[in-house]
Amino acid sequence: MLTVEFGIAKTNKYASRDSGDTAEIVERPGGGLSVVLVDGQGSGAAAKLLSNALSSKAVALLKEGARDGAVARATHDYLHHYRGGQVSATLDIVSVDLVSQTIVTCRNNPGPMLVRDAAGLQFVASQSGPIGPHRHTRPEVRQFPLAAGTQVIVFTDGIANAGRRTGALLDLCRCLAALDDPATAASRLADEVLAAALAADQGRANDDMTVVAITIHQADHAGAPLVRRMTATLPLDGLIGPRR
Numbered sequence: 001m002l003t004v005e006f007g008i009a010k011t012n013k014y015a016s017r018d019s020g021d022t023a024e025i026v027e028r029p030g031g032g033l034s035v036v037l038v039d040g041q042g043s044g045a046a047a048k049l050l051s052n053a054l055s056s057k058a059v060a061l062l063k064e065g066a067r068d069g070a071v072a073r074a075t076h077d078y079l080h081h082y083r084g085g086q087v088s089a090t091l092d093i094v095s096v097d098l099v100s101q102t103i104v105t106c107r108n109n110p111g112p113m114l115v116r117d118a119a120g121l122q123f124v125a126s127q128s129g130p131i132g133p134h135r136h137t138r139p140e141v142r143q144f145p146l147a148a149g150t151q152v153i154v155f156t157d158g159i160a161n162a163g164r165r166t167g168a169l170l171d172l173c174r175c176l177a178a179l180d181d182p183a184t185a186a187s188r189l190a191d192e193v194l195a196a197a198l199a200a201d202q203g204r205a206n207d208d209m210t211v212v213a214i215t216i217h218q219a220d221h222a223g224a225p226l227v228r229r230m231t232a233t234l235p236l237d238g239l240i241g242p243r244r
Contacts, residue, residue: 020047163200
């Protein structure tokens with residue numbers, strides 16, 4: 001039986017209390033799951049408010065059964081009119097769609113994503129721009145077969161640009177070469193990419209960083225109940241107490 005795993009790992013910019021990245025997982029009314037990843041312009045509290053508002057808009061539309069492309073366009077229109085085209089954000093929607101039996105990526109993000117399938121590990125470049133500034137922005141939509149061994153990794157620009165400040169840009173393919181195993185847990189993939197990005201920035205993230213990993217693998221449930229699980233970890237150090 002095919003099993004899908006979502007793994008998300010994120011951290012905020014060094015010395016910033018709030019992350020401008022927001023990631024949410026939502027069940028699709030037609031079956032399957034979607035993850036919404038928004039990177040609001042800038043960092044800190046203002047960027048967090050922006051990404052929260054945009055992710056909430058996208059999640060609500062997905063729950064109502066809207067198609068991913070329509071969700072991305074509506075979220076863009078909302079930001080464009082709400083902020084007069086003066087503010088931007090990147091938006092990634094990655095869905096395990098049981099109706100089409102595919103993994104669907106719907107992206108307004110100029111950065112690449114990583115895909116591992118029967119053809120091996122590859123960067124998939126994007127021709128899409130961020131949402132917000134331009135009136136007729138469109139998302140880039142791709143589909144991949146819902147097959148065991150497929151892995152999809154999307155990330156914000158804090159990961160893509162890790163190491164630029166130090167002159168040692170992160171090599172993501174090299175980072176993942178040691179994890180060339182279709183059974184690798186999605187959470188481990190996300191953790192490894194985030195750890196490598198932090199190392200490239202010498203332990204002080206130069207921007208908010210978020211990694212979302214989706215894996216499809218074969219699992220033998222042998223007639224056992226089909227249990228769905230979701231976990232989350234939130235370090236509270238520095239988050240409790242009044243804001244200054």
